[in-house]
Amino acid sequence: MNVASTIARARRHVRLARQNDCTVGLVPTMGALHAGHASLIETARENCVFLAVSIFVNPSQFGPNEDYENYPRPMEKDLELCRQLDVDMVFAPSANEMYPEKNLTWIQVEQLCENLCGASRPTHFRGVTTVCAKLFNIIQPDYAFFGQKDAQQSILIRKMVKDLNMPLEIVVCPTIREKDGLAISSRNKYLTPDQRKDAPLLYQSLQKAQQLIQSGQKDPDKIRREMEAVLKKSAQINIEYLEIVNPDTLEPLEILTGPALIAIAARLGQARLIDNIITNKP
Amino acid sequence: MNVASTIARARRHVRLARQNDCTVGLVPTMGALHAGHASLIETARENCVFLAVSIFVNPSQFGPNEDYENYPRPMEKDLELCRQLDVDMVFAPSANEMYPEKNLTWIQVEQLCENLCGASRPTHFRGVTTVCAKLFNIIQPDYAFFGQKDAQQSILIRKMVKDLNMPLEIVVCPTIREKDGLAISSRNKYLTPDQRKDAPLLYQSLQKAQQLIQSGQKDPDKIRREMEAVLKKSAQINIEYLEIVNPDTLEPLEILTGPALIAIAARLGQARLIDNIITNKP
Numbered sequence: 001m002n003v004a005s006t007i008a009r010a011r012r013h014v015r016l017a018r019q020n021d022c023t024v025g026l027v028p029t030m031g032a033l034h035a036g037h038a039s040l041i042e043t044a045r046e047n048c049v050f051l052a053v054s055i056f057v058n059p060s061q062f063g064p065n066e067d068y069e070n071y072p073r074p075m076e077k078d079l080e081l082c083r084q085l086d087v088d089m090v091f092a093p094s095a096n097e098m099y100p101e102k103n104l105t106w107i108q109v110e111q112l113c114e115n116l117c118g119a120s121r122p123t124h125f126r127g128v129t130t131v132c133a134k135l136f137n138i139i140q141p142d143y144a145f146f147g148q149k150d151a152q153q154s155i156l157i158r159k160m161v162k163d164l165n166m167p168l169e170i171v172v173c174p175t176i177r178e179k180d181g182l183a184i185s186s187r188n189k190y191l192t193p194d195q196r197k198d199a200p201l202l203y204q205s206l207q208k209a210q211q212l213i214q215s216g217q218k219d220p221d222k223i224r225r226e227m228e229a230v231l232k233k234s235a236q237i238n239i240e241y242l243e244i245v246n247p248d249t250l251e252p253l254e255i256l257t258g259p260a261l262i263a264i265a266a267r268l269g270q271a272r273l274i275d276n277i278i279t280n281k282p
Numbered sequence: 283m284n285v286a287s288t289i290a291r292a293r294r295h296v297r298l299a300r301q302n303d304c305t306v307g308l309v310p311t312m313g314a315l316h317a318g319h320a321s322l323i324e325t326a327r328e329n330c331v332f333l334a335v336s337i338f339v340n341p342s343q344f345g346p347n348e349d350y351e352n353y354p355r356p357m358e359k360d361l362e363l364c365r366q367l368d369v370d371m372v373f374a375p376s377a378n379e380m381y382p383e384k385n386l387t388w389i390q391v392e393q394l395c396e397n398l399c400g401a402s403r404p405t406h407f408r409g410v411t412t413v414c415a416k417l418f419n420i421i422q423p424d425y426a427f428f429g430q431k432d433a434q435q436s437i438l439i440r441k442m443v444k445d446l447n448m449p450l451e452i453v454v455c456p457t458i459r460e461k462d463g464l465a466i467s468s469r470n471k472y473l474t475p476d477q478r479k480d481a482p483l484l485y486q487s488l489q490k491a492q493q494l495i496q497s498g499q500k501d502p503d504k505i506r507r508e509m510e511a512v513l514k515k516s517a518q519i520n521i522e523y524l525e526i527v528n529p530d531t532l533e534p535l536e537i538l539t540g541p542a543l544i545a546i547a548a549r550l551g552q553a554r555l556i557d558n559i560i561t562n563k564p
Contacts, residue, residue, distance in 0.1 A: 007447060104392045105411075105445035111386055129387075130446070137447040163387035164412070165289060165419040 001082060002089040007098075007138050010052070010091040014139055017050035017088070024050045026141035028132060031055040031092075032072040032186035033081050036176040040145045041085045043173050052139050053082050054091040056098060061127030072186060091139065098134065107133050109156045109163070112250050116152050116243055116263055117274065128153055129160050141168050149175040149183050151261055151276040155250065175275070177203065183275045190271035198234035202264050202275045205230035209244075209262050213279050218256040220244040231266065240265040240272070247278055283364060284371040289380075289420050292334070292373040296421055299332035299370070306332045308423035310414060313337040313374075314354040314468035315363050318458040322427045323367045325455050334421050335364050336373040338380060343409030354468060373421065380416065389415050391438045391445070394532050398434050398525055398545055399556065410435055411442050423450050431457040431465050433543055433558040437532065457557070459485065465557045472553035480516035484546050484557045487512040491526075491544050495561050500538045502526040513548065522547040522554070529560055 004010040017024060025048030027040045033055075044051050055078055062068035075092065082090050106126045112118075113125035136144065146154040154172045161170055176184050181203035182196075191199055205227040212223050224242055231237050244253050247261040256279075263276040286292040299306060307330030309322050315337075326333050337360055344350035357374065364372050388408045394400075395407035418426065428436040436454045443452055458466045463485035464478075473481055487509040494505050506524055513519050526535050529543040538561075545558040 011449075101444075103445050104394060105389060105442045106392065107387060107389050107446075109387045134445075134447045137449055140449065160387045162383075163385050163416075164389075165416045167293075167419055167422065 001079075001087055003079060004089060004091050005093055005097065007093065010089065010093075010138055013089045014050070014052065018140075020049075022049035023143070024048060024052065024139065024141045026135065026139045026144045027051070027053045028135050028144060028146075029053060029055055030057045030071065030186070031078045032074060033078045034176075034184050034186060036147050036149060036184040038081065038085060039176045040147060040173050041082070041087060043171070044143065044145045045086055047171075048141075048143060050088050051086075052089045052091055052141065053087050054093075054135050054139070056091075056093055056131070056135075058098070058127060058131040059095055060099075060103065060131060061124050063121055063123060066121075067187075067190075072189065091135075098131070103130075106130050107160060107164075109159050112152070112156050112159055115250055115252075116241060116245070117265060118152070120240060120265070125153070125156055129156055132157055133160070133164075133166070136166055136168060143169050143171050145171045145173060147175060148172050148278075149185065149275065151247075151263055151278070152250065155247065181207070183273075185273065187271050187273065191268055195236055195268040195271065198236050199268060199271075199273060201231055201234055201237060202266060202273060205242075205264065206262055206275060206277045210277060210279060213256060213260070220253050220256065220260075223256075223262075227262075227264075231264075234268075236268050238267040240267060283361075283369055285361060286371060286373050287375055287379065289375065292371065292375075292420055295371045296332070296334065300422075302331075304331035305425070306330060306334065306421065306423045308417065308421045308426045309333070309335045310417050310426060310428075311335060311337055312339045312353065312468070313360045314356060315360045316458075316466050316468060318429055318431065318466040320363065320367060321458045322429060322455050323364070323369060325453070326425065326427045327368055329453075330423075330425060332370050333368070334371045334373055334423065335369050336375075336417050336421070338373075338375055338413070338417075340380070340409060340413040341377055342381070342385065342413060343406050345403055345405060348403075349469075349472075354471065373417075380413070385412075388412050389442060389446075391441050394434070394438050394441055397532055397534075398523060398527070399547060400434070402522060402547070407435070407438055411438055414439055415442070415446075415448070418448055418450060425451050425453050427453045427455060429457060430454050430560075431467065431557065433529075433545055433560070434532065437529065463489070465555075467555065469553050469555065473550055477518055477550040477553065480518050481550055481553075481555060483513055483516055483519060484548060484555060487524075487546065488544055488557060488559045492559060492561060495538060495542075502535050502538065502542075505538075505544075509544075509546075513546075516550075518550050520549040522549060 025044040107129045108126045158170045180200040182199045209223050265274045307326040389411045390408045440452045462482040464481045491505050547556045
């Protein structure tokens with residue numbers, strides 16, 4: 001496995017692969033790799049001849065009071081996992097390699113970046129879309145793999161790729177969960193044991209929504225009230241948002257007649273957790 | 283010469299060229315080709331094996347009261363010139379092919395898009411940078427060629443390419459002028475014969491600035507006053523701006539100690555004309 005810390009080296013490895021007509025896949029990550037990332041890497045490994053994983057904690061997607069400094073960076077452990085998963089190249093640049101001078105260029109996906117997580121993190125998504133464009137331009141993959149857990153992120157990136165005619169395909173892979181249903185996330189380690197015990201209520205509220213929809217409930221307000229009742233079983237959970245939206249436009253649904261994205265963000269102590277499901281039919 | 287009106291066809295032609303290891307060049311235009319474009323195409327022709335010219339009057343870079351509807355579109359004449367100049371492919375998509383659904387994604391180069399032409403055309407440059415990114419993603423050229431006449435545009439595009447790690451090089455070619463010095467532009471045809479007679483004063487004022495700088499003048503205010511005196515020889519010229527700025531940051535210079543971009547925009551009747559020079563040393 002090659003580990004490239006510069007853009008030039010990463011490009012050289014990819015160019016060699018391209019000369020052999022390899023299909024190139026990219027799994028962009030911020031490191032602190034867990035079973036969710038492993039699942040993305042495994043899917044990518046099956047579908048691409050040359051597989052790159054990027055590990056970069058991107059400063060421009062963190063707000064001023066967010067956890068950029070404290071975000072976990074277990075590089076050796078991450079590299080070991082990538083080796084085990086038969087990754088061909090890890091691209092792990094420094095912040096200075098990615099932003100050698102003051103960045104003035106931002107890619108913004110209007111409307112889609114404004115609600116859900118965008119409401120409390122106003123510059124987060126332009127940081128995400130901009131750094132993804134940079135990574136796509138550096139690696140030039142045929143496929144890039146993202147997790148369904150960050151639903152709004154993958155919807156934004158798909159729209160960016162479509163609007164800007166970027167020559168790659170975005171593959172969204174299912175959310176990986178702990179046995180008790182908690183969506184796996186690097187930020188779960190911020191949970192105290194007591195908070196961890198209550199954290200599965202997020203997914204339980206989503207399952208409740210799914211059951212209601214399957215039994216014919218079409219009123220988003222009623223579904224949300226039942227979900228809130230589930231979440232209120234824990235006094236530690238502070239709901240940031242709980243939305244039932246159109247999965248293409250992210251606009252709130254007034255009645256469920258087609259696919260719906262049901263998305264939650266909540267704080268448990270220091271941790272800000274998100275989770276979601278997409279229901280296909282009411 | 284191939285003429286591709288769809289993205290899929292354009293990509294197929296480029297892919298064939300790439301398989302033969304051709305260097306790919308792109309000259310992005312809005313058509314109404316003139317000697318300035320011809321000079322870009324000739325430079326590109328000398329430097330690239332496969333040469334694409336795009337002809338697309340991009341709606342998103344026109345303001346609501348600008349000349350999108352009236353912008354000249356002499357397609358047959360343009361194609362004939364491209365044939366004469368030995369272009370390999372013209373990419374001439376419809377607006378619907380380029381924007382099949384509501385575009386939500388914008389690339390903005392902050393700061394650089396705000397002054398000079400950006401002051402009177404607030405959404406112009408995000409339209410330009412966004413459509414150039416689309417064209418770069420469709421054609422995937424090794425080199426793209428732009429004219430020095432649109433100085434701010436080429437500075438913005440270079441910064442975008444650098445900030446986003448786009449895998450191509452921007453080549454900026456000199457401004458082509460009529461014998462009397464008027465910078466050649468598709469918008470010169472909006473000039474009445476009387477206005478056309480006065481239009482060379484723009485370049486004369488730039489030459490005046492150059493002379494002053496060569497004789498040691500370092501004070502931008504003094505240079506601007508002398509330039510204004512030249513322009514005021516015509517009562518028909520309405521100056522929109524006349525700026526002496528750092529050619530990298532576009533910030534106004536307080537004293538000339540290094541390279542300077544001297545840029546003018548002025549209205550003559552229906553026509554809005556721009557011109558500029560870069561002086562290397564005071």
